[in-house]
Amino acid sequence: MGYSAGGAKGVGSIDQAIQCVEREDDVLATEVSAFKRFRTLVSRVDPEGPSPRQVGNAGPAFARATAPDQARDCGQSACSDVRKAYRQTVMATDHYEAEYGETYAESIEAEFGATFAAVLAGGGRFSADVKSQLITAITRGIEDRRATRSTLQRERTALERAGTTLSALRDDLAAIGSRPFVECQYTELRAVREDLQAIERQCERLVTERQTGDFHTAAILLSRESGGSLSQFLYDSLEVTYPILHDAASVGNRVADLRRRIDEQLARRPASAGGPGSHKTEVAEHLY
Template identity: 30%
Template sequence: MATETVGSVTFRVGARDPTAVECSTASCEVSSALSDPAIATGTVLLAVAALVTFVYISEARTQLREERRRIVDERDALEEFIDRTQGLTPHEADEFSTGGNAAASGGAIPLARHGTGPPRPPDDLRDRVCSQYRETVMSVPHYTEEYDDTLAESLSEELGPDVTTALLAEERVSAPLHATIVSRSRGAQMAREELLSAVDAELSEIDDVEARLERIDRTRRNLRSHLEDGNAKPTFEACQDVWGTLGDLEEACGTLAADRQETLRDPPYVPDDEQPSFHEYLYGTLEETAHPVLSAIAELTDRIRTDRRRVLERLASTG
């Protein structure tokens, strides 16, 4: 179970309540503050005047947009490969072993017959299919950086080992094999469409979370300004109101964290068992955190808790 820690705030992925249990009334907090030797008795300004810059979310958005571009490139390359391959004409069925369209339904792919009838010269269809695959699927801008697979390795990943063996081992391409290549390629393209939809959903979610965090942080800043306005020392009641509103902001952050944890438990895309989870796939290469949204929430929560502690100093000095 993954854990994200920023400052003094810890969120555990999968936990139902990501915020710590705290004293719920001003009086018990003031009592604690008055007995804490670390609390100064003078007036202390609230922490951090500037709006929080949500760097974690910014980095996540950059990562998502780059990944989205790559998925679109791969989807479009597969579409072009399908269009080109569909335009090729395979050999007639009587030149190949029987078995119908077994390959398209998951069975064995019929290969060219050997040792029956007069020998037939090899055609160039296999070479054309392979050439078109290299020119499309293997020519996306990020191919070398991301995969750097050989032709056989790439075909095996996208179309399956059986198709790869049939295509590369035989001199001629049967009609069933041709149909299977098109069908499997279309399946790979649809998988990119599903992944693209999930990435778009993730982009939408982090935009929404960032907007909500910005509203919370703007309120936090306004509360700070409220205590600093004018030359008069803030009253106990004013400090108590600010302290309570900051508590509401912390609770709002906790709600955001709980919502995000639900998304982590039920992602919009579920890869194969042997693949990393959707969010690991998206953020596993980030240097600072594998859970940027939770980290951004934790960062703001830590700021709010710091502000609440400093409001208690004012409460202690005005009470």
């Protein structure tokens, strides 16, 4: 069986992978709440400057001269309100510094693009159109995170199901490995060898399902992330990039080791015990 752990370098741990998924889900849940609060605060910011009639009683000429400046000041004040709201919500999350460590301008550009950064962090005017588009962008960011959380839930389910399957297979292998093969009859050894083949087939099905079937998870990433698979995104901090494939490979290696020990004992049994000659041929075919 050609198992490949996808470049895994250490001891595989589906439990550690589940912890990574849970941590990322907690981050996303916190960010969804933070962006919802930010959206609420932005919706309360009035981007409009005063009209000429609101300037005062100094006359139409003064109104025409001062209204544009006051409108601009109001717009810039609105940008300050947006900045304050962002810092009080998104940038105030417990994980922000560790996960991002970005300045306000950097974060706005990463989340919403250079155009918004130029307005909100570059001294532009917070017009009604900017406000509307910003609220739309915030909502899109919230929905992206919710979609990613759904993907993480599918990934966690896949990890848990695979972990349960592999744990049961490891228990079966531990029971097989505890048997004194040297004392077993030929027919017993053949039966155990068939059990190992069944375990191997279960591993192969698990690997196939992980790559193409029920255990496969679509690679949906946050909008601020670029490229890379879901596994790379989630498990970059682990020694194992593909935990299910790694642990399946570990079980497969154990199967191979036990089968080798059994084949050695089968080859030593006398012909009267069940015909070792035919088994030697079978072993050779399996190896080559």
